[in-house]
Amino acid sequence: MACFTAENMGDAVLVRVYGRKTELIVDRANELRNFQVLQDHSCAPSLYCTFENGYCYEFMPGKALGPEHIRQPNIFRLVAHEMAKMHRIHTNGSLPKPCLWHRLHKYFNIVKTEFPRKASNSGLHQDVHIPSLEVLEEEIRWMKEHLSQLRSPIVFCHNDLLSKNIIYNKAEGHVRFIDYEYTGYNYQAYDIGNHFNEFAGLNEVDYSLYPSKEIQLQWLRHYLQAYKNLGQEDLGGGSKSSGESGAVSEEELESLYVQVNQFALASHFLWACWGLIQAQFSTIDFNFARYADIRFKQYFKAKPAVTSFKTSK
Template sequence: MSGTGEKSAVDRAGMPEAQDSDGIRDKAYELCKEYLNGAWRTITRNQLVVRQVSGGLSNLLYYCALPEGQLPVNNEPSKVLLRIYGQTHGEKVLEMKCVTECVIFTLLSESNRGPRLYGIFPGGRLEEYIPARPLTTEELSDDDVSLLIADAVAQIHSMQVPISKEPRWLWDTIERWLRDMENHMRAGEISPNKLALIEDIINRDLKQELRWLRNYLSSVHSPVVFCHNDLQEGNILMKENVSDNTNHLTVIDFEYCAYNYRGFDLANHFCESMYDYKNENFPYFWARPENYPSPEKQERFVRRYLSSLEGGNCSDEEVKKVLGEIRAYTLASHMFWGIWSVINSIISNISFDYWRYGEARFTAYFQHKSAILRDEETELLLDDPLLTKTDTEDCLQLSTSSRSSSLIETN
C-alpha cells in the first residue's frame, strides 16, 4: 500500500497500537540510511521527517522525508513510505500472506503498475510515497470513477502471478475462520450479550449453509483469475496532480490477493457500495443497501471491464453471463465478511462494532439467498408447459407470500 491511504476505518476500521515515537524514529532513520543511501546518510536522526499517515488492522504506515532544503545526492527519493507489518503470531498461513503480498508488490513495481519498491526488510518494506487519497464510498458509484475502477480490475485480472493457480483460497479461508469461531465459542470466549446480537446466525448450522453455498456456486461457471479480493474504497487511491493521460487510480493492499473466481472479486466490489466505514460514531460504519449499484450501473461497469480485458467490444451475452456470476457470488462475499467479522470481534481491540457489521452481512446474505431462490422458482414456473396462465399466477402469488413470510422470520 502506498500513498496516504491504507484501508480506511476500514481495514475495515481503525488502527493498531502505534509504536512509540522515539522507537519508530530510530528504526526509520536506520532503515532509510541503509536502504536509500545518498542524502539519507548525511542527515541526523532528529532531522529526519517522520509522520504516521495511516494504519489498518495489520500494518503501520509512516511518511519519511529528507528535511526541507536537503536535496538528493543521486537518484534516491526525497520521501518514502515506511510499512511496518503487524504480528503474524507464527501462523504459517499469515506468514505466507506477507510473502505473497511482497511478491505482488514487487511485480507491480517492476511493471510500473504500482508504487516503486525501495527496500524489503524483516518486518516491513520501504515504498514510493504517492500523493493520493482513498476514494469515498460515494465515489464507487460515480459514473466516471466506476469506469476507471473497471479498467483497474481488468488489469489485475489479466496478471500472471507466480503463486498457486488453484482456487482454494476462498473456501479454505472461510472454513478456517469457521473452525476458529467454533473454537472460541466452545472456550467460552464470547460474552452472552455479544452472542445475542447474532443469535439467529449462531443458531443456524453454518457448516451446512457453507455446504449449500459451495454446491450452489459449483453450478456457476466463473473463470479463475488473479483477484484482489478486497476492492473497497479504502484500497483504491485517487492520485493527485496527474495529467489527463495518466491513470488516476492505484489499487493498493493486496493482503487478500489470490487466484479466485472472477465473480467473487466483482461481486465483492459491488457490495462495498453498501457499506461506508467513515462513521466516526458507534458502530463506526453505515449499512446502506439502497446504494447497491443499479442494473444500469452494473451493466456499464461490466461492459467497460470486458472491453478493457478483451481489448474491444463485448457481446450482450458476455455481459449477461458476468452479471450472473456477480449475482451468485454476492452470497460468497456476504458469507466471507460475515464470518470475518465474528472472528475479529473476538480477537481485535479496534474501535469498530464487528458484531453489528457481521449481523449486517449475514442479514444481507440470507435476504439475497431468499431473492435468488424466489427468482429460480419463478423461472421454473414460467417454463412449465403444463401450467395454465392462471395456475402460474396463483403459484407465483403463493411463492412470493411464502418467501416474504420466511424473510420476516429470519430477521
C-alpha cells in the first residue's frame, strides 16, 4: 500500500502488512535482516520502520513488469545484471547453506500436517489431483541427492523473482527487485531457474512461454558477464583489459544452462507445496490449489527431459 500527499507521488512511502498465517511459510525476522543486507548493498530501497505485523519502506518509481516484458531482450539484460549484483553480496567469511532444502522440508511437513491422508489417487482439494504424500516425499529425496551433485554455487538469492517483483525505471534505464520475503542464500541455478519458470505467468499460467534454449543462453551470457565483472571489481581486478573482462566460455554457458533447468524442477515443487498451504489459510481471492496442481504437473512433465541434460566435464 502506498501513502502519499503529492500528486506526483514524490513523497510516497510504502506500507507492507503481513497476510494471515504467512508466518508459517515466511521467517519475518529473517526477511527484515535480509532487507537490511540488500539495502546496505544498494539492492533495496530504504527501510524506514517496522511494526508487529509489517514495515514501512521507500517507494521506488517505475513500472512493475508483466510476463510479456521479461521476455524482451532490453529488459532481461537489465534483470540478469541486477540478479548478478545480488548474487555477488558477500557472506563475510561464513560458509552459507542453501535455504532450499530446509524450506522444502518445512513446507512439505506443513502439507502433511494440514492434509493428512492415505496414499491414494484422491486429491487434496476438490477437483485438484495431487500425487500421494509418499510419492512427493520420494521426489524430495531424489531432488536433494541429484541437485546437490550439480555443484551450483551458493549465493545470496531473491528466490521469488516473478515479473511483478521487478520494477523497471525507464527514465533511469535500470530495474530493481522488490519483496524480500524469501530472500536468502541458495543455489545460484535455483534463483535463475525459478525466474525462468515465471515467464509462464501467475494468473494464467502458460508453460509454452518458458524461455527457449536460445533465449536462455542469451540471458545467461548477460548474467555471467555481469557476474564475472562484478567479481573482478570486488577483487580489485580493474587492471584486466576490456577484452578479457567478463569473457564467458561456451562450456560454462552450457553448464549453467543445464544446472538452471534442473533446479527449475525444485522451483515447481516448492511453489506447489506453497500453493497447498495458501489454499488452506490465505484470504486472497486466488485458486491456490489449482496453482499447486499446475506446478506439480509441470514438475513431473519436465523432469524426464531436463534430467537427461548432461553438464560439460
